[in-house]
Amino acid sequence: MPFLTALLPAPRFLTPVLLALIVLAPLLAAEHTVRLDGPVFRVSGGPARCEDFAVSVDAPGEIPALNGTCAAEAGGLSFRPKYPLQPGLRYRAVYRGAVSVFEIPKPVVAPSTVVDRVYPSSATIPENILKFYLHFSAPMNRGEAYRHLRLLDGSGAPVALPFLEIDQELWDREARRLTVLFDPGRIKRGLVPNEEVGLPIRAGGKYTLVIDAGWQDAAGLPLKQEFRKAFRAVESDRIPPDPKTWTLTAPAAGRREPLALEFPEPMDHALLLGLIEVTSRAGRPIEGSVDVDREEMRWRFTPAEPWKPGEYAIQVGRTIEDRAGNTIGRPFDVDVFERVEERISRETVPVHFTVR
Amino acid sequence: MRLVTTFTLLASLAVAAVDYSSSLTQGKADMKSAGSLAFGPDGILFVGDSVGAAVFAIDTQDRKPGKGSGTVEIAGINEKIAALLGTAADQILVNDMAVNPLSKNVYLSVSRGKGPDAIPVIVRAGHSGKLEEVSLDKVKHSRAGLPNPVEAKKDARGNNLRMDSITDLAYVDGKVFVAGLSNEEFSSNLRSIPFPFKAVENGTSVEIYHGQHGRFETNSPVRTFVPYEIKSESYLLAAYTCTPLVKFPVASLKPGTKVMGTTIAELGNRNRPLDMVIYQKSGHDFILMNNSSRGVMKMSAENLDKFEPIKSQTELQGVKYETIAGLKGVEQLDKLDKENALMLVRNDGGSLDLKTVALP
Secondary structure, three states: OOOEEEOOOOOOOOOHHHOOOOEEOOOOOOOOEEEEEOOEEEEEOOOOOHHHEEEEEOOOOOOOOOOEEEEEEOOEEEEEEOOOOOOOOEEEEEEOOEEEEEEOOOOOOOOOOOEEEEEOOOOEEEOOOOEEEEEEOOOEOOOOHHHOEEEEOOOOOEOOOOEOOOOOOEEOOOOOEEEEEEOHHHHOOOOHHHHHOOOOOOOOOEEEEEEOOOOEEOOOOEOOOOEEEEEEEEOOOOOOOOHHHOEEEOOOOOOOOOEEEEOOOOEOHHHHHHOEEEEEOOOOEOOEEEEEEOOOOEEEEEEOOOOOOEEEEEEEEOOOEEOOOOEOOEOOOEEHHHOOOOOOOOOEEEEEEEEO | OHHHHHHHHHHHHHHHHHHHHHOOEEEOOOOOOOOOEEEOHHHEEEEEEOOOOEEEEEEOOOOOOOOOOOOOOEOOHHHHHHHHOOOOHHHEEEEEEEEOOOOOOEEEEEEEOOOOOOEEEEEEEOOOOOEEEEOOOOEEEEEEEOOOOOOOOOOOOOOOOOOEEEEEEEEEOOEEEEEEEEOOOOOOOEEEEEOOOOOOOOOEEEEEEOOOOOOEEOOOOEEEEEEEEEOOEEEEEEEEOOOOEEEEEHHHOOOOOEEEOEEEEOOOOOOOEEEEEEEEEOOEEEEEEEEOOOOEEEEEOOOOOOOOOOOOHHHOOOOOEEEEOOOOOEEEEEEOOOOEEEEEEEOOOOOEEEEEEEOO
16 A cells, blocks of 8 residues: 655645656556656656556546556656646556556635626616626636525525526636526416416515625636625516617717717626627728626727718617517517517618717 | 439439548547537437537447447446546536447547536447547547627627537437527527538528417527427427427428427426437337436327417416436436436436436
8 A cells, every 4th residue: 555755735826737746655666666747657767668557546446547648768658648637636657566646736726716797787677587697707617507506585585496507507618707597487478487486586576696605716716705796676677679769879070989879778788798780881890899887778889990970870689688588679578469579680770870 | 314313313322321421531520618419320429519619520430239238337427437537526527428329339528627628528438338538639520610690799808708508419311400509699599400511501590489388489599309200200399498398390490480389298397308318118109308306207209290289378288297206316318229218317426327227
């Protein structure tokens, strides 16, 4: 049985491949020794054959050997595992029956990741809200979202299963923004879950979204602190967004002042950023940057170059949503017996303006 | 003329027979993530890559019938896969499972790591219980990119946050059907991609509604689906994000059309169907479905063509189902052979067991 003879202190901020090793009782065959040289295991002490060498995770039972690239080299061999070694794990290297165990130190780092923002940002939210966007300050781990999310009612009791818990957690590529859908079956009228258990939140009620600190970021560390968003639920919103009700403030020519579009209700934060484009009259996109403020009721566009006099259009994607999933000309759940839906065949709806 | 046509037909059939491998190229299958799995013809494995916005076709070269006992049992398979990949069980995610209908070997899509830098891996489990990594570095493959339905816009930090998650895949009659769920807009997103993939073919998108069960309809995303034949017409049985089980004919899925599905069952609230398989037993057709909170359900798949769609809340009946006793924590389900299903079961200790269970 190998025993620990030395443990090098684990410095902060180490990459796994540069970690030092524990030297364990080398019951090595004759003159050969095994060491871990960054990401590479090296056998030295004389010619060595790859078929005599294997590395595996150090655990009981029949453990498969790691895949990797092995090459005989002068005075021994080198083995580079296919995947990076995992900090905190122990690996067993066996050369002709002799065992060496290496522990990869885990750097000690204080948690620093926090929840930056949650949208909708408003303090009142319609009871048929469709989704939350959670923005984190650093990339997060997948696979544990719903264990760390709770919705509490006014008495502090958790609301039972308010969210659509899906295996494919809806992260962005960087894993810094998670989209949390409320269970659409409880929101859409006429369905069994809606009829039997109803909306997850009810108008007039006070609620708190709680993101607990146990949620791990991509470095495997918990959040720095718990996050809470308190809000009050108001009546359902079944009115589709209507561009006729939006207020446009056209900028003056010759300057880079922002073009502003204001809405009578908060809109979906992500779709405000993604589904609105400014074009020339001829349809040529105008370069610039977008910001959203006033609780997602104002969208502003600052052009890269000063405005030139002329005709422009703001092209709004037809699928832009308000907080309840209503899109232009189409409520979230269409009443097919009293259909008021206005068929819109275009993908975008233009809002024209003139710069003078 | 008829003779010529016949020859042409034969020639095209011959071409079709070799097309699968000739459409694939040897090299590195550069996937960014490995999620939903589905087998196509001739040992071709389709892998959904949500992060890379693509579907990969991988030639597993695994076409020989298996020699094992006919059952596969691997206790603690997540721990064993983690060890194979040189890491710990809490550092991997097992995303999906599919049985190769030819060899009956089991394929699992795995993330090594849980953050945005997780490495996609495909693992094969044989009947002997042996696990091995399927090489993605030197493999015959092809890739079909999924077009972003919304032009990619970047946020203030220069990132495009929008992403479609591929929630399910199936191969039906020469097409790969791909169900997607966006992390931004809430809408149906079912694409069909002809296979072999063509360089220019990016798939087509169809809007699917399921309005025939009540007064209200929603253009809702499909989460999981399974192909099925009713009187020699191909259907998809689909579970939506907001209601359980809907059928629609494959032939109706034409690009740019609005398709109405027929709700055939609502399976109770606070429950999500996870996977479905169709099987025959004693001359009758059944659907087996594992669920998030209501265990494993069995229901008759017969008379689906005769079934009257649910038209209002008060008429709600739907296909009857029974819950199979003793099956809990089933996270993945696929058909192993005519008599058996393969299940990935979360046991009380929190680890995953791969189990063969006789079809009920």
